[in-house]
Amino acid sequence: MISRKAFLKSGGLALFGISMGGIPTFLAEAANLVQAPGLFKRKKILVSIFQRGAMDGLMAVAPFGDKYLQAARPGLMMSAARTADTNPLIDLDGRFGLHPSMSSFESLFREKRLAIVHGIGSPNNTRSHFDAQDYMESGTPFSKGTSSGWLNRAVGLLGHEATPFQAVSLTSSMPRSFYGDMPSVAINNLQDFAIQMKGNPKGSSQVSKSFEDLYDQTSSGLLKETGKESFDAMKMLKSVDTKNYKPSSDAVYPNTALGNSLKQIAQLIKMDVGLEVAFAESGGWDTHFNQGKDTGVFARNVTDLSKSISAFWTDMTAYHDDLTVMTMTEFGRTVKQNGTGGTDHGRASCNFILGNGVNGGIVHGNVQALAIENLEDGRDLAVTTDFRSVFSEVANRHLLINNNKVLFPGFEGKGIGVMRGG
Structure with a gap:
């Protein structure tokens, strides 16, 4: 003792x-x-990354042979064919192609450590960023009155003593996912110890001082x-x-907000301070205009996302059996491009799950041909996988949480097999 x-x-x-x-x-x-x-x-660790702004899943992981998508996106559609003057999609399975700027994900997919779920989204059809993010982070897509976030409830279901670092968000303010009665902290930067506890009654609503x-x-x-x-x-x-932290020799983090957040999460994990649930976020996914193809804002965003996660995974080699990384975004984009070279608010998107316990090397989910009769409201990729099916399966299989009634109140769905044994 x-x-x-x-x-x-x-x-x-x-x-x-x-x-x-x-x-x-x-x-x-x-x-x-x-x-x-x-x-x-050592305990299992879940790292959740929220892509705020709504990622275009049909550009990140494109059903490249779909003639309807090709017709709907004459200025945005990319090919998997290799030619001298193009940067092609990375053919994953003969049907879906990974955006070329996400090439660092290819080896993880081939190694069956990375899984993709396509057609994932909320059963609530709101196209409001604020509402959709709130519903996804609370885990209750038809209730605005939920005071807690699903990750906070997950922490409460872990069922063992914890350090103050059990749940940490590398963000400037407490994310909605961590609101609730269980202790969690938001750290803006390990070097200056900036912290916000708004939304967490076991912390403080007062802005912290130096x-x-x-x-x-x-x-x-x-x-x-x-x-x-x-x-x-x-x-x-x-x-x-903390300022001069040295990642593993092969891990090269982008000098971006997400890259720096994941590097600091890696540092906390290696310090063995009891971290079990971590949160980070990536912004800039609201691509209404000049979305670009193999260059431009979308390409820059997916480069950052994939390189940051890949560097984190490389840095965490000794922890691979204990670690799962999962991305999420509030909704997707319209199938048809708009008049300003972008896409508007849609419905389903895709997400990425990385870990040794993941049923990887597969694009999970159900994406039908993008004919107008198969589109939601005649314009959007339909939501065929409720986000709670994936989030609950990851929590159940990785964190060994088996109380979905508390984790996602009112949800009676099942997992889709994205985790091994799921």
């Missing part, structure tokens, strides 16, 4: 933030943990002994050279 102080000092935990009444309750509880060795026993400001307040009595020890732990982590 170890003492509270020894736990904090040896674990190297940084306890962030301050509420109106002092250190948030869950941090004080963590400081009081008295655990036998094994608190940091490390130095908070630590200086210990002398005023604002922080009690537990808070002082928490900040001692915070100083311990602050002494770690």
Whole structure:
């Protein structure tokens, strides 16, 4: 058994933030943990990445032989045929082609570590970014009154003691997915310990102050002994050279928001501070105009997404059996291109799931020929896989959570086999 102080000092935990009444309750509880060795026993880790703005799944993973798609997108359609002057789609299975800017995903797909689900989306047909993201992150697509996020509920179902780093979002504010009663933190940057706890009552709704400001307040009595020890732990982590973190030799992260977020998640995992559920996000997917083909805004976005995830996977070689990465986006884009070289708000898109426990090398889901009679509202790729079928299967098989009534209230669907044994 170890003492509270020894736990904090040896674990190297940084306890962030301050509420109106002092250190948030869950941090004080963590400081009081008295655990036998094994608190940091390796556990499964889920990393969720939200692509905000609605990714065009039909461009990321195109059914390249579909004559209706070819007719609907004369300026955006790409071919899988290799010619001297084109950058072709990567033929995955004779039907679907991966965008060439996602070439770093090809080997993961061929190794059967990467799975794609096409035709995935919400049963709620809203085309509002705000509402669709809210429904997907709450996990209740027909209820706006849900106070918690599905990832927060997942944390609550893990069923074991945790460190303050059990659920971490590498974002500037708390994502809707982490709202709820279970402790979770949002860290903007490991170097400056910026944190927001809005939406998490076990944290704080008050914007956090700088490390130095908070630590200086210990002398005023604002922080009690537990808070002082928490900040001692915070100083311990602050002494770690987070700024000059060296990934594995073959891992090259893009110098982008997503790349930097995943690099910091990798760092937290390697520090063994108890991380089990991580969240990051990628923006810029709302491609209403000048979407481009093998160059342009969409190509840049998928390059960043695929290279960031691939670098993270390479960096995490020693953790592959414990790690699953899953992307999500609120909806897809219209089948037909618009008059400004882009696509508008649609319905279904696709997502990517990476891990050793994934039933990879397959484009899962049901995508019918894109004839007008098969389109939702005569214009969109139909949602044939409810996002909850995939999210719940990943949680069930990877995190060993088996309470879908709590995880996704009102949902009675089943998995689609995207995880091995699913």
